[in-house]
Amino acid sequence: MENTSNMNCHESKFTDQNGNEQTIKIPVVQDLARFNNLPRNFIHNPAQTHPIPPNTSFHAIDMAKLRDNTGRVSELEKLARVCREWGMFIIENHGLDPRVVEDVKRVVKGFFELPFEEKKSSVGTYMNADNMGYGRLLARSADQPVDWIDRLTMKAAPKGATDGLNVWPNNPSNFRSVIERYVKAAREVMDELLQALAEAISVDRREFLQYFDPETSDINVRVNCYPPCPRPDLTMGISPHSDISTLSFLMQCGSSNGLQVCKNNQWLTVPWPCNKLVVNLGDFIEIMSNGRLKSSLHRVVTQSDKDRYSVALFYNPPAQAEIGPVKDGESIEEYKTVVVDEYRKHFHKVSPSATKEAMMFAKKN
Numbered sequence: 001m002e003n004t005s006n007m008n009c010h011e012s013k014f015t016d017q018n019g020n021e022q023t024i025k026i027p028v029v030q031d032l033a034r035f036n037n038l039p040r041n042f043i044h045n046p047a048q049t050h051p052i053p054p055n056t057s058f059h060a061i062d063m064a065k066l067r068d069n070t071g072r073v074s075e076l077e078k079l080a081r082v083c084r085e086w087g088m089f090i091i092e093n094h095g096l097d098p099r100v101v102e103d104v105k106r107v108v109k110g111f112f113e114l115p116f117e118e119k120k121s122s123v124g125t126y127m128n129a130d131n132m133g134y135g136r137l138l139a140r141s142a143d144q145p146v147d148w149i150d151r152l153t154m155k156a157a158p159k160g161a162t163d164g165l166n167v168w169p170n171n172p173s174n175f176r177s178v179i180e181r182y183v184k185a186a187r188e189v190m191d192e193l194l195q196a197l198a199e200a201i202s203v204d205r206r207e208f209l210q211y212f213d214p215e216t217s218d219i220n221v222r223v224n225c226y227p228p229c230p231r232p233d234l235t236m237g238i239s240p241h242s243d244i245s246t247l248s249f250l251m252q253c254g255s256s257n258g259l260q261v262c263k264n265n266q267w268l269t270v271p272w273p274c275n276k277l278v279v280n281l282g283d284f285i286e287i288m289s290n291g292r293l294k295s296s297l298h299r300v301v302t303q304s305d306k307d308r309y310s311v312a313l314f315y316n317p318p319a320q321a322e323i324g325p326v327k328d329g330e331s332i333e334e335y336k337t338v339v340v341d342e343y344r345k346h347f348h349k350v351s352p353s354a355t356k357e358a359m360m361f362a363k364k365n
């Protein structure tokens with residue numbers, strides 16, 4: 001590991017093989033970007049990106065059609081197909097006010113453009129409380145290559161989840177109210193999509209939504225900041241992973257071409273224009289649907305010339321909820337019932353991994 005004595009650093013904690021808690025210091029990536037510095041521990045050996053094969057389509061799902069009796073059936077078929085092929089989709093006509101989306105982009109940039117000391121003094125780092133605050137993704141070991149990312153994580157639900165924690169920046173002053181307004185609108189869309197996804201695979205409309213409750217459901221908000229990187233060929237913005245969520249709701253700004261999805265063992269760039277929103281299927285919906293819907297394996301690559309930000313909302317049942325595979329009386333259950341929080345803990349123990357390894361925890365043999 002490079003000498004970090006004169007660099008601003010984040011701390012990351014992990015438990016070593018002997019069960020001892022270790023803390024490692026990782027330079028702030030925004031600072032590295034300013035000095036064009038790529039420390040050795042940021043070097044990965046990323047699998048190659050492939051061009052999207054001809055005749056492959058990443059269709060957008062039109063929420064207006066899902067809301068319309070005549071358009072719904074064919075849009076549901078499309079939803080099922082897109083989810084089977086990609087595990088993620090762009091949404092159009094979602095009804096979110098574009099000003100609400102633009103405000104989110106503005107406050108996110110506003111926060112990350114502050115000097116390090118200011119960011120650090122207004123927001124804490126809580127590695128044991130869902131990795132909230134300003135810092136990094138969790139580490140698993142000291143020799144694991146680290147990702148080219150700085151991040152900020154909060155919880156917008158349930159109510160009171162961040163009481164006593166310093167995780168909402170007070171600069172920009174409207175940061176929290178802007179994010180909360182966005183989350184409220186996004187939650188309505190996600191509830192609609194949970195019903196549409198159930199219908200798309202011909203199960204009861206409330207099959208997935210039954211686990212969610214306006215008071216107790218959990219919404220993690222993660223802001224990812226990927227500054228320009230001197231060697232995109234040697235680095236990762238986020239290593240391959242699936243999301244610990246039922247649905248993830250994604251916004252990006254600054255630049256496109258960062259998000260990639262693994263399809264037929266090849267990494268493809270998601271054709272995602274900056275002004276659209278993306279919905280990604282997480283591990284919990286794979287379990288709830290008994291594998292008929294699959295979470296996507298995705299990663300983020302770095303870029304040499306642009307700052308890129310993304311805002312991910314991870315929508316989940318309450319931490320203590322038990323979720324299990326849909327019973328349709330016909331199919332064999334391939335997944336077990338799991339407690340949301342136990343799955344999450346297991347996930348952090350085994351990730352990052354090149355495959356969806358955590359899913360084995362929920363699979364029947």
Ligand SMILES: O=C(O)CCC(=O)C(=O)O
Nearest residue numbers: 222224243259300310312
């Ligand atoms: O930056 C992105 O586009 C995706 C971020 C992501 O995969 C995550 O936060 O889990």
Ligand SMILES: [Fe+2]
Nearest residue numbers: 241242243298
């Ligand atoms: Fe993700």
